[in-house]
Amino acid sequence: MWKRLLLIRGSELVALALLASIPLAVDNSYVLGLLTLLAIYGILLIGLDVTVGYLGQVNLAQAAFLGLGAYAAGLSVSLLGFGIFGALGVSLLVGLVLGGLLAFPALRLEGPQFALATLSFSALTVTALNEWESLTGGAQGLHVNRPDFFGLDVNAQGFYWLCLILLALVWMAMRNLLSSQWGRAFEALRDSPIATDAMGVGTFRHKVAGFALGSALGGLAGGLYAFNFEYLQPQTYVYDLMVILLLGVVLGGRKSLWGAFVGASLIALLPNLLSNWLLFEVISALGLTVALAAGVRGLMKKTAKPFQAIAPIIAMGLLVAGGFMVENTENWRKAIFALMLFAVVVGLPEGLMGFASRFLARLFRIAPPALPAPAGLNTVLTAKAADGKALLELRNLKRYFGGVKAVDGVSMTVRAGHVHGLIGPNGSGKSTAVNVISGLYAPTAGEVLLHGKTLPQGSLFKVARVGVSRTFQNLQLFGELTALDNVMVALKGVYRSPLPLVLLGLAQGEEKRAQAESLALLELVGLKDQARKQARDLTYGAQRFLEIARALARKPDLLILDEPAAGLAHPDVNNLVEIIKRIHQRGITIVLIEHHMDVVSELCDAVTVLDGGQVIAEGTPDEVKRDPKVIEAYLGVVSEAEAPGAIPSPA
Amino acid sequence: MLVVENLHAGYGTSEVLVGTSLEVKQGTVVALIGANGAGKTTTMRAISGMLKPTKGRVLLDGKPVQGQDASRIARLGLAHAPEGRKVFGPLSVEDNLLLGAYSRLPLFFGFRSKAAHELERVYDLFPRLRERRQQAAGTLSGGEQQMLAIGRALMAKPKVMLLDEPSMGLAPVIVQEVFNTIRRLKEAGITLLLVEQFAKSALEVADYAYVMERGCIAVEGSPAELHKNERVLAAYLG
Amino acid sequence: MESIIIAQMAVSGAFMGLVYALIAYGFQLTYATSKSINFGQGELVMVSAFFSLTLITVGLPYWLVVPGGLFFGAILGLFVERAGVRLALEQKSEGWILLTIIIGLFGFSAAENIWGRDDRPFPTPISSDSIQVFGVSITPLEISVAIGVLAVMGLIELFKRKTLLGKAFEAVSADRDAAELMGVSATRTIMLSYGLSGMVAAMAGILVSPITTVGPTMASALILKAFSVAVVAGLDSGFGVVLIGLFLGALESLASFYIGSGWREAPGLILLILALAVRPNGVFGKASIRKV
Known part of the structure; x- marks a missing residue:
């Protein structure tokens, strides 16, 4: 019992302490920027994981909520003169309310229809941000000033710590929520909506709540995003970003806070990976090796279909070969994301953390917490x-x-x-x-x-x-x-x-x-x-x-x-x-x-x-x-x- | 014509068939009887390829077909009229029948004329279907749908026909009609493997029968032999 | 005068609406056999258009470019089915949504790099000089679009209704298992539907390119409206897409006239979300009965 608690909570605390102390050890604004982005993406992906992982729906609107949250924060500072927390609160609320509103029509839908509804919402959002020029500045973009913190100027380091604290809070709250009746209801909903209703749990309220919650976190991340970059443009929040976010969730591993975190670090690092040719080649070669090993193993053990084994190898092979043929990998950014995501979705559908958690569980032999003694039947089912x-x-x-x-x-x-x-x-x-x-x-x-x-x-x-x-x-x-x-x-x-x-x-x-x-x-x-x-x-x-x-x-x-x-x-x-x-x-x-x-x-x-x-x-x-x-x-x-x-x- | 050897199959982790073996000789009607859940329908599904067997062999006309796709096995001459009839509801009766002959007709043009002879034979066998040839199959009554399912299987001119629970959910009068049809198929020399809940009626038309229990064959023999078997008599034939 | 302008806007919009209808029809083709659609269909339209443009640049006559483009579209459709859809369908998962998006993204990036990011004109032998019909000007180009759309849809519908293979499509959609038992390979039928769907998308690309020019982003707005049309009409509604396509085309044309050109996408998107909320199976779609 204690061993388990120590390992799980301990690893979280160590990670948090490490992340918090990096800026003290390394005085480098570039690294700091990356870390801040990592914290923001962490919050964003934890939110996205609620719909994609727990509710099991393909949600294409998270990038839009990031944008809406960002503009909401920016505008509430410039127009309403809100402080940093007030502005972030507005971002959160915008995500929550719009997410709830979108969830109502999207509620009865599943699969492709749900994905289409969220896709339309994203497109509509970008249109609105572009066209409502009097408010958003349109394609020109919007400058945002990071407000001060009760009179104190927030420097880059302080802002990073703020993001990190918020990530930790979100992490804690979501862990509690998802291990409670709510989390179970989300998962039940995914496996059988009919039975969920028949058990009196209510697909309606849980679907709306889950989606609104995920969107609210998107909005919050958007607020932080606005104060981090201090300049907003509608074009930032389109299709590509959404695909990258999905890459983060799937690559990290669904239904896992650690998965969202791992995914966030990967997508924060991705752009840098592309700018350095050698690094790119090393990483894609690494990917190819993993795909080869996993594919051969899957085929030998017959756990994978031939397509599942071979397709990721081809995709990663293309990546390695492409690196040699193409002059500027930066231009092929989208294709590179596409190949990576393809390899992961096909070959590693449970994501890195899904894979790692099984391995870790075996390594540490963590026993699940003991169950209480059964209650007396008379108290459960009164005659x-x-x-x-x-x-x-x-x-x-x-x-x-x-x-x-x-x-x-x-x-x-x-x-x-x-x-x-x-x-x-x-x-x-x-x-x-x-x-x-x-x-x-x-x-x-x-x-x-x-x-x-x-x-x-x-x-x-x-x-x-x-x-x-x-x-x-x-x-x-x-x-x-x-x-x-x-x-x-x-x-x-x-x-x-x-x-x-x-x-x-x-x-x-x-x-x-x-x-x-x-x-x-x-x-x-x-x-x-x-x-x-x-x-x-x-x-x-x-x-x-x-x-x-x-x-x-x-x-x-x-x-x-x-x-x-x-x-x-x-x-x-x-x-x-x-x-x-x-x-x-x-x-x-x-x-x-x-x-x-x-x-x-x-x-x-x-x-x-x-x-x-x-x-x-x-x-x-x-x-x-x-x-x-x-x-x-x-x-x-x-x-x-x-x-x-x-x-x-x-x- | 159809030989099943030591067949194993199941759904997910649970194994339903644990070594079923049976044989259907050309021109005979073989009945497969047994209680609910004994594995009769699973046997049919594993033979026709709707379910991939995990072990064992299925020989159609001497050639192994186990593990192949259902569509391929169908093209090799096995017609399976599945449990629950499964007619194509939105399509017309005639289209249903034409699709029954899919594997031996041209795909684009001239399929109607090529199927005309067979179509007439089926209509002669089931005049009700001729009356309703343009009607959507989903609007037929249960009994008519069963006739359509049998007719559709006949259109393929199969080497072997599997007939799964043709009397299921039908009124007793219609059940009689179904068994009369099976008798006529037998007279026409169709090789038939029949799964039935109405064991007694099934034994009346069959040349040979297998009794399934717990995923394998418990007893086999001619109807006369089974009638002499006291356990079978008590358990299945009342 | 006002009414003439409105009529003019509505008519030109309606011609574009036919293109949306054609792409939406491509969604219906695959949805009928497999309950899946290609989320990267827009990129398929665009890549096929670029390919056709290359054929023209190489010097091929127009009457050879069209079949060449269609063939290329069909190949792409088959590729999408193999790489993005089949595995997910076998696993009964919705992974195909993500995978088709990914393949589309790859196509987009490849097109950007192979053909460049600029919009290019698409030469056509058909004139774009307008003729006056009841005060509304219509170009032969627009008429060719209408003819092309209706001809392709008509031919495919004829194929579906009159050939045995077409009936096999319906059989797979009605009952996949029973179709397999008749010797109809569901996998091949689904492949074929994706091939046809790719061809339809290529046709849409060839028809619309002379009007919109060819560029990597040419289809990104187009496809959203095709989604709208398909969903609003119902993914299993046949010719319903034509009516909804005409309606939406006219509506957005008027919206851009009265509210501003940037808002021209809005009506389709709003209509889609509303339609999903009110009638998830579409205006012409069949309601499904929940079974347990």
Whole structure:
């Protein structure tokens, strides 16, 4: 525990002390300029990493936020007479507000559309900076005076220390934030937006918050940028810079503060690298060697596809050869960046720090901090009244897709404390029905009531908030998060600390409690020993159980299990039955969609049978099994044993 | 015609097939039955190349094809009518059928006339498809889509046809129709590997059958032999 | 008089709008097969235009320059697919966004150094003397642009609808796995779509160069508006791009007239962000149903 803390915090402190003391040892304005730029880029890239790394979206607007922040700082000094901190505050705010505004339309988009929206925003920004001449001076540029610091003139060294202190503060705050519930929510959002909503976390607010936060840091970096160079031009913030910033994040390594820092130092140094031919050749030869070694190793171990191994070698080879053929490498700046970035994206997608951290972890054998003991299940899932009152009611529910009547007038009542089976042939409308109940689809007509009150319609998030939780037929786990984190993301009723406390790292207590409660739920489904494993590395059966534990973390009144036994092997089906019984004992009402008739018979208090979007039978499992309509439509004419999955499947 | 030897395949870290072996002789209908998750569909996917096997061999007409792309295996004469039918929804019924013959038709012009004969045969087999030839495939009913999926596979004049869960999600009446179709395919001499949940009906049309459990073949034999096997009888045939 | 000027601005703008539509159509071609687009398409337009200009300078007659340029564009499109798109698609990642941007950047830098940073005129046999139609002057050059755009789009649509290979395009887009089972190689279909898309981009470059001149930055504004057109119309909308292209072309021409020429990019960009906010699948695009 202490060893870990010492290594991690220690390395951060040593790095900070080193950086801070360089200007004392070396009196060189050129070096100082580089260091200042490094600190500024550090802040900028940490911000960019929130969207690119944690939210997993290609964000092409960070250069624009740098520009907006820079102009905002410059203008608030020249027009409003603000001091240095006031001006930086304005930069931060401009980034935050505009980032939030851009996030709203960009919110519903993913992939290429998101990238296009941010690209358009960048272009629009440059246009505005260029054309709004009365304010920005247009293409002529804008001179900025670095304001003094409470009457003290800030010299280059002092300004550098200011940048460094801000970088350290940003670093600390982001570390606390990203290791809190917020960081987990960002990552959950990237892996499965649908499940994030269904777990009541809210993709909406987190996406906006994440993007606005990243943009605010862009703005802050812009403010520092303005006071560093004291001259601004719209042309600085275009496409090229954005590509260089992406190079920084990807090369350094995504989802890592150190990665952003390494990336920042590299892109701060890049221009110098190009101006010296010998240095350029040495570095590109080094790159070629790395690409060759990694490529050959990847091919031998079959971890890389041929393209992945060969393309970076070609790119770096071109770089080396180009150095000899071209007279002035400075002219080929963009092509050089392009080749480097290409080699990194293809050959080293996890970046330098991603690579190094695995290596370092092995070298130092840092154990992760110990987990607390699981909380008592009684405190996590308080027993609910299983009084048999109507908990969930569907009234003439309909959902059509075009002309297809997937659910066509279903009415049913689920009683509190019951396990209610929902069965029927493929395409009979079971899944659509639970998708309407849980808010994925809005109903075409009809009502859904919980505790006699109408459920919100068409919003997974809102339905999850009022006490309905679900699992998914096709697993929707947060693959890159650990099993424990998957549960913690969904955990209800523990996280109460306001954002400032989280940023200051003062929310550790509730983090421990969240871990204890989540472990209790993992224990319930038999996964306590695998809490640290990434969800995607769990076996298929374990993934199914993890989804149940995650759904329970919502502490729901109603739990919907959508084909939990699909694809499970025989022993796992038995485990599943045991788990559902345990959940049932806590008084949680369950709606169970299942094809395994014996599972349904064993667990369910009541069963509703759907066919063609309508209810064809209702009753106890034994009653519906004897119902001729059910035999005809679902169980099959032969006998019960002929029904699909009638055998506890020995897969 | 189709030989599968010791096939291993899976998704990610989980291995679903652990040494499946089976054989389909020319002109026969072979049924593959088993419980949910036993690996029947995975076997089909590994044979047709939708899933790359990690170990083992697949011989089509004596030539190994394992590890090749699905499109290449299809061109070598294997037609796979996949689970869930997978017709091309926005395209017309006729276009769906023409695409079924993609691997043996000219790509630009004259493909219609070259496919005319085969098209007529499929329309004769499924008159409903002729009625709806210009309709978008996505608007057909489930049963009609299944007919289209079978017809599309026939258009390729395949050496072997894989038919995965043709009765899935269909009303019992339509299921009967599907099995009648399979009987007619058998009479026409089509070599067929059939995966079915309705084991009893499948055994009625099949010449030979394999029972899958836990990713490999547990029992095999002619339908008569399987009917004598008490365990199979109890577990799958009721 | 005022109305004549407005009409004149709108009509000249609309002709440019057709070029945006053509480039946007190139995005649709690849989006249909692979749900990916080339973010460096603008550079592809520009490099193809430079290449065609070189062919002219070498002394090739115009009727040979066009097929030469188109061929070159197709090759570039294929290169983008191989180097930037295929691996990412296999890994089901969005790495292609970054990679196509990178390839574009490389192309830009290479063009700057090979052909220089200056804008150069692009000679054409088609006259640019204007003719009067209802008081609005139109040049044969503009008409040639319209004919060229519509002819290329028409031919490709004909190919997609009437040939078996074209139907294979639609099949891959409808269900990639099922298409593979029919013997349609999805990889080759995607390659072909990128080749066609590159050709379309080269055509756009050849058509627009006589009007805008050829230079490294000639396509940077063009491409943003093509993005707008593609997104506003919907990336799967077929001829919707023509309508939106005409509309946007006219709109920006009027905007630059009334607000100032520097602002001519603004309407397209704002329209794009708004369209994404209101109708993420575009005005003519199909809404998708979320599935779990």
